[in-house]
Amino acid sequence: MMPNQIENLSFEQRHGKDRVRVGRVWRNRDGRHFFVEWSVSISLLSDCVAAYTGDDNSDIVATDTMKNTVYVKAKECAEQLSVEDFAVKLAKHFTSVYQQVTCAIVKIVEKPWERVSVDGETHDHGFKLGSEKHTTEVILKKSGALSVTSGIEGLALLKTTKSGFEGFIRDKYTVLPDTRERILATEITASWRYSYESLFSFPQKPLYFTERYLNVKEVLTDTFFGPSKEGMYSPSVQSTLYHMAKTVLKSFPDIAAIQLKMPNLHFLPVNISNKDHTIVKFEDDVYLPTDEPHGSIQASLSRIWSKM
């Protein structure tokens, strides 16, 4: 954001509308319905300093108008589109229609409504809520310079073995034993930035980014677990995270950078005894699940030529 200099002070501002919720149904000729639910947050960078420093609102795009624009654009989309394409469509509107707007930042969270099956057949118009959410952030400048980031929120994964943690710093406060056998559980927040840097290079294929999202989610999940029988030993959350990030960059040439947040959700061994005898002895079987406190492990990995 470009700061303004006012009376020897530096001033930065933006305004927008957060969490505009919209649901959209598309119906095909065979009576099959397609549905998305989005929560849209818009932020506009514009030359409207007079609204702050004086009483001149003449350069303000009303946030109420921004809200209405979400519904107008949703109505205009005659065909189902990815959440990324919808964000770009909105950003294009704000940067092209308003001379004052120099940059639009559009963030959208898509609710995971998934088609149900009844009697082994996918339903034409029935959906149930899944777990992890698809997110996007599009930043579009008036010049056409573009940044597209996609992500996953709340991807909860757990494996009951093939995880350990040993060889860490031991000092007078350390009680955690080395182990090569533990549960590994996390709730992943991922975001990855695509290498498309202008509207000209942006992929036009319908639902391209929806497909990419599903592919990245699959790569992250498969790499976390390893093959279905033998799995893949994890010496730490850190090591697994790095391996996952690297596999995504290797698999998808148009992804320039990825950030992963992987809290370590501890499952504590249960041992219960009184002064005379052991009541429950832990044998890699009974655990106390916890979500706080939890380890907090995050990292980002970028191609060297890319800026995150």
Ligand SMILES: O=c1[nH]c(=O)c2[nH]c(=O)[nH]c2[nH]1
């Ligand atoms: O995979 C782990 N990474 C850590 O940094 C850590 N710290 C800890 O207490 N347990 C674990 N596990």
